[in-house]
Amino acid sequence: MDAAPELTPARLSPGDLARVASVGLRTRRLRAALSALGIAIGVAAIVAVLGLSSSSQAGLLAEIDRLGTNLLTVTNGTTFTGQTAQLPLAAPAMIARIDPVQSVADTGSVSNVNAYRTPLIPTINTNALQVQATSLNLPNVIATTLAHGRFLNPATASQPVAVLGAGAAQRLGIDRVYPGERIWLGSMWFYIGGILRPAVLAPEIDSSVLVGYPAAQRYLDYYSAVSGHPTHGQPTTIYVRAQTSRVRPVQSILAQTAYPEYPNQAVVSQPSAALTARAQAQSAFNGLFLGLGAVALVVGAVGVANIMIISVLERRSEIGLRRALGATKAQIRIQFLSEAIILALVGGAVGVAAGVASTIVYASTKGWTIVIPALAWAGGIGAALAIGALAGLMPAIRAARLSPTEALRTV
Amino acid sequence: MSAVLELEAVSRSYGDDPPVHALRAVSFAVERGELVAIVGPSGSGKSTLLHVIGTLERPSAGAVRIDGVDVAELDDGELAALRARSIGFVFQQFFLAEHETALDNVADGLLYTGVAFDERRARAARALERVGLAQRASFLPSKMSGGERQRVAIARALVGAPSIVLADEPTGNLDSAAGQALLELLVELNSEGATIVVITHEREIAARFHRQVQMLDGEIITDTGSWTPRQS
Numbered sequence: 001m002d003a004a005p006e007l008t009p010a011r012l013s014p015g016d017l018a019r020v021a022s023v024g025l026r027t028r029r030l031r032a033a034l035s036a037l038g039i040a041i042g043v044a045a046i047v048a049v050l051g052l053s054s055s056s057q058a059g060l061l062a063e064i065d066r067l068g069t070n071l072l073t074v075t076n077g078t079t080f081t082g083q084t085a086q087l088p089l090a091a092p093a094m095i096a097r098i099d100p101v102q103s104v105a106d107t108g109s110v111s112n113v114n115a116y117r118t119p120l121i122p123t124i125n126t127n128a129l130q131v132q133a134t135s136l137n138l139p140n141v142i143a144t145t146l147a148h149g150r151f152l153n154p155a156t157a158s159q160p161v162a163v164l165g166a167g168a169a170q171r172l173g174i175d176r177v178y179p180g181e182r183i184w185l186g187s188m189w190f191y192i193g194g195i196l197r198p199a200v201l202a203p204e205i206d207s208s209v210l211v212g213y214p215a216a217q218r219y220l221d222y223y224s225a226v227s228g229h230p231t232h233g234q235p236t237t238i239y240v241r242a243q244t245s246r247v248r249p250v251q252s253i254l255a256q257t258a259y260p261e262y263p264n265q266a267v268v269s270q271p272s273a274a275l276t277a278r279a280q281a282q283s284a285f286n287g288l289f290l291g292l293g294a295v296a297l298v299v300g301a302v303g304v305a306n307i308m309i310i311s312v313l314e315r316r317s318e319i320g321l322r323r324a325l326g327a328t329k330a331q332i333r334i335q336f337l338s339e340a341i342i343l344a345l346v347g348g349a350v351g352v353a354a355g356v357a358s359t360i361v362y363a364s365t366k367g368w369t370i371v372i373p374a375l376a377w378a379g380g381i382g383a384a385l386a387i388g389a390l391a392g393l394m395p396a397i398r399a400a401r402l403s404p405t406e407a408l409r410t411v
Numbered sequence: 412m413s414a415v416l417e418l419e420a421v422s423r424s425y426g427d428d429p430p431v432h433a434l435r436a437v438s439f440a441v442e443r444g445e446l447v448a449i450v451g452p453s454g455s456g457k458s459t460l461l462h463v464i465g466t467l468e469r470p471s472a473g474a475v476r477i478d479g480v481d482v483a484e485l486d487d488g489e490l491a492a493l494r495a496r497s498i499g500f501v502f503q504q505f506f507l508a509e510h511e512t513a514l515d516n517v518a519d520g521l522l523y524t525g526v527a528f529d530e531r532r533a534r535a536a537r538a539l540e541r542v543g544l545a546q547r548a549s550f551l552p553s554k555m556s557g558g559e560r561q562r563v564a565i566a567r568a569l570v571g572a573p574s575i576v577l578a579d580e581p582t583g584n585l586d587s588a589a590g591q592a593l594l595e596l597l598v599e600l601n602s603e604g605a606t607i608v609v610i611t612h613e614r615e616i617a618a619r620f621h622r623q624v625q626m627l628d629g630e631i632i633t634d635t636g637s638w639t640p641r642q643s
Contacts, residue, residue, distance in 0.1 A: 007485065009492040010525025020522070027510045321506040324467060325567075326495020326523035328488045404467040408502065 009328045021338035023318075024311050025346075032343055035307040038300030039347030039387060040354065043380040045293035047355025050376035052362055053286050059368030060279040067143045067201050069272040070102075070247050074238040074258045077267040085265035086234050089224060091258040092135070095238060098257060100246035105141035106235035107205070108133040108213065110222045113186040115162070115209040117172050121184070127171040131185060132208045133216035133233055134163075141239045142202040149177035149194025157212025160219055162190040166198040167206035185209065186220050201271045202239065300347065301387040308340050308395035312402075319399055320407030333400035340392020341385060348384025352377045414476070415574045415606050416441040416464060421473035423459050423629075433459040435629040436473065441575065446601040447608045448617035451626035457610045458579065460626065464608065465498055465577050466490050478574050495523040499568030501578035505560045507552040513539060513563045514548040520567035531570075538566040541603075542596060558589030562596065569605060576600075578609045582616060594619050 012020065025032040074095070076085045088094075092106045110131040114123065139151050150156075151163055162183060164174060172183060174192065182189040190211065199205045213232035216222035222233035238258060242250040251270065255263040312319070319332055327335075356372055363370045423434040433456045441447055451457045462468040463475060466482050475482040478497050485493060499520070507516050517535035518528075526534070539545050542562040552560050561581060568576050578597070582590035594616060601607050609620065617623045625633040 007480070007489040007492045007496075009488045010495065010523060012523070013527070015528065016522060023508070023510070317504070317506055318508070321500075321502075322523075323491070324465065324494060324498075324500040325520060326491050326493075328491040328523075330488070331491075331523065405462045408467070408506075 009326070009331070012331060012334075017334065017338060018342075020335050021342055024315070024339050025343060028311075031307060032346075035300075035303045036343050036347030036350065038303045039297060039344050039384055040300075040351040042293050042296030042298075042300050043348045043351025043384055044354035044358070045296055045351075046290060046383070047352050047372070047376045047380045048358045049286050049289040049293060050379075051355060051359030051370075051372045054371040054373050054376075055359060055363040055368040056366070057279050058371045059363075059366065061276065062369060063200060064272050064275050064279070067272070068241070068244070069270070069276075070242050070244040071142065071201050071272060072240040072242060072247065072251055072254060072268060072270050073202070074240065074254055075267045075269075076236050077265045079262075079265060085259075085262065087236065087238070087259055087266060088261075089226065089231070089234055091266075092235055092238050094257050094260075095240055095254065098242075098250055098253065100243040100250050102241045102243065103137060103141050104238060104240050105135045105138040106238040107135070107138065107208070107210070108216070108222060108233045109236040110211075110216050110220050110233070113220045113222075115168070115172070116184040117174075119184045127168075128207060129168050129171060130204070130208045131216075131220065132205075132210050132236075133213045133220075133222055134210045135213070138205070138210070138239070139196065141241055142199045142205060144197050144199040144202075144205070146194045147197045148175075149192065151194055151196075152210065152212045156193055156215075158214035158218065159212075160185070160188060160190040160215060161193040161211070163194045163196060163210045164192065165196050165206040165208045165210070168209050169195045171207075183209070185211070188219060190215075190219075200275070204237070297383060297387060301344075301391045304340055304343055304347075304388065305391035305395065307343070308336060308392055309398070311339070312336060312395045312399040315399075316402065316407045319402055320404050320409075323404035323407065329400040332402075333396045336396035336399045337389065337392045340395065341388035344384045344388025344391065345381070348381050351384070352380045355380065413443055413479075414440045415443050415445075415478060416608075417474075417476040418464070419474040419476075421463060421470045421475060423456075423463055423468065423471050432629050434463065434470070437629070437631055438473075439624060439631060439634060441606060441608060443574070443606055444601070444604060445606055445608075445622060446598065446620050447622045447624060448620040449608060449610045449624045449626060450612065450614060450617035452612055455626040456629035457612075457626050459629075461577055461579050461608075461610050464575075465500060466494055491523065496571065497574040499571065499573040499576040501561070501564050501568045501576065501581050503580040503583040505552070505557075505564045505584070507560055507563060507567075509552055512549050512551060513544060513555065513559075513566075516552065516563055517566045517570050520570040524571055534570050535566070538570040539563070541569065541600070542566045556589065557585050558592055561585060561589075561593055565593075565596065565600070569600065574606060576605055576607045578607065580611055581609060582611070582613075590616070 076087045079085050092104045095101060096104045110133055113131045114126040115129045115131055136152055177192050177194060181192045217232045223230045224234050251268055254268045255266040259266040360370050417440045418438055420436045420438055421434055422436055424430040424432045449457050463470050514535050517538050518531040521531040539548050542565050544562055582593055597607055611617055623635045624631055
């Protein structure tokens with residue numbers, strides 16, 4: 001007897017496979033929807049966490065870029081004996097002579113004076129506000145603007161006039177500038193000249209009350225002496241804008257330039273670098289949420305596997321019939337495996353859509369650029385695919401192993 | 412005359428200790444165009460015989476040949492292909508897909524034969540016509556009577572023009588009138604050329620057929636003998 005060579009099982013076309021694999025989903029929609037929901041929730045959580053963190057990071061980085069990454073600061077460090085170092089009076093001028101430096105501003109911390117709304121406030125209630133003497137170009141250099149009023153000018157710099165940082169204004173309870181408005185500084189009234197907007201690159205300015213160097217010298221005893229003659233006080237923080245392409249070289253010589261005698265007592269930093277690092281470090285907090293998403297995915301996978309096993313039990317007669325109609329074991333296996341994968345993929349797709357939608361909604365309320373990393377959506381779909389395959393494998397193998405006669409036996 | 416089906420000393424036993432012999436050295440052959448009833452009380456081994464003939468189950472001993480092909484030489488895939496091409500099944504419980512129309516149920520009879528979707532539907536429409544259900548093609552099984560459902564199942568078995576149609580108690584779930592109509596249909600389909608083997612426990616049904624094979628305790632006790640179809 002010759003085994004007829006034409007006895008090879010016909011392959012199911014992709015369309016037929018899709019039709020066959022979706023039988024269970026089409027006939028038991030609610031059940032399919034509920035079991036896909038578990039996967040959808042997990043994928044949505046993962047996509048939203050990745051999308052939101054990327055979007056917020058992009059928002060912060062865009063803000064940093066807008067403010068410029070070329071701002072460097074020099075602050076006074078500590079001396080060998082642990083005391084606060086004093087930067088030389090000439091430090092800002094010396095730094096300004098470095099060729100790639102575009103602009104320099106400086107502030108001097110007037111540490112013996114505090115700011116109060118009125119003289120009736122107990123002196124202990126300082127609101128953690130600093131009083132600083134400032135050069136007149138500070139807002140330009142730290143890239144902030146005035147929310148209200150005007151900044152100090154050569155005339156007001158020598159008068160009892162103060163400009164409030166954004167946070168300082170809030171803490172003093174001042175939200176606008178009107179003529180004659182004043183605060184109690186040291187032992188006298190200072191008039192309010194203006195209120196700054198938040199300075200992202202120089203947050204210390206936000207909590208400061210700014211006065212001119214001459215005013216600080218005249219009214220707040222902030223002075224130093226040069227060869228016996230009193231002059232204005234020393235700078236404690238110097239803000240330097242350098243050409244963006246030459247920030248590194250400038251940074252490397254800044255300490256020596258600011259304080260040639262003791263370069264190690266001048267602390268140089270790049271605020272944008274710190275902010276960028278912080279933006280990137282934020283994603284570390286995502287681990288927890290990603291973990292929760294992964295747990296939801298595992299639970300979803302168990303749900304899919306459970307549904308598939310029940311489905312195989314319930315559909316024994318269908319399996320038997322298909323075998324009688326000429327389905328091979330492999331075709332039964334692929335049918336149930338595909339069904340699990342389709343189920344998981346539908347869940348994954350819904351999850352990605354939900355995650356993307358929530359990212360878009362949240363990011364646009366925050367005004368961030370919407371960033372959905374490829375890792376998020378491709379990973380979500382890929383995870384769903386893998387889960388479907390894993391969860392469906394065992395039920396599919398069981399379905400294929402079922403002997404046709406046993407499957408056809410009605411219970 | 413070619414034998415569509417040949418059984419040669421086929422035995423089937425289950426278990427080991429002690430083994431249950433469902434079939435004991437059964438030999439018989441079905442010629443093309445025959446209409447055979449296998450009749451016997453429950454437990455006589457007729458269902459096992461049907462499963463063995465239908466290649467859903469392999470015999471413990473002996474040879475089963477369908478269209479001259481020895482089933483023992485085929486692997487699972489080849490057996491499935493043989494079932495898809497050469498054997499049509501009709502079950503007592505119909506086993507129709509409830510969410511599909513009658514037409515699609517019948518077309519599914521060709522699902523594993525490699526025929527394209529549109530062609531499957533075209534052939535299914537013709538098969539429904541043959542069983543007199545052309546006007547019910549778009550109905551769901553739940554909207555049909557038991558007799559109609561079983562005729563859909565018969566159309567599904569016939570749609571691939573198999574060498575042999577195996578019907579397991581086809582009237583078992585039907586009332587007597589519907590059962591009669593179904594038997595008439597089987598006789599008619601047989602007169603059109605289909606080879607049909609019906610398994611039943613009812614002697615009255617078996618009596619309607621040209622050839623009756625009586626089984627008891629896994630053995631054939633009487634066989635009215637091979638019937639030669641009319642030459643046309």
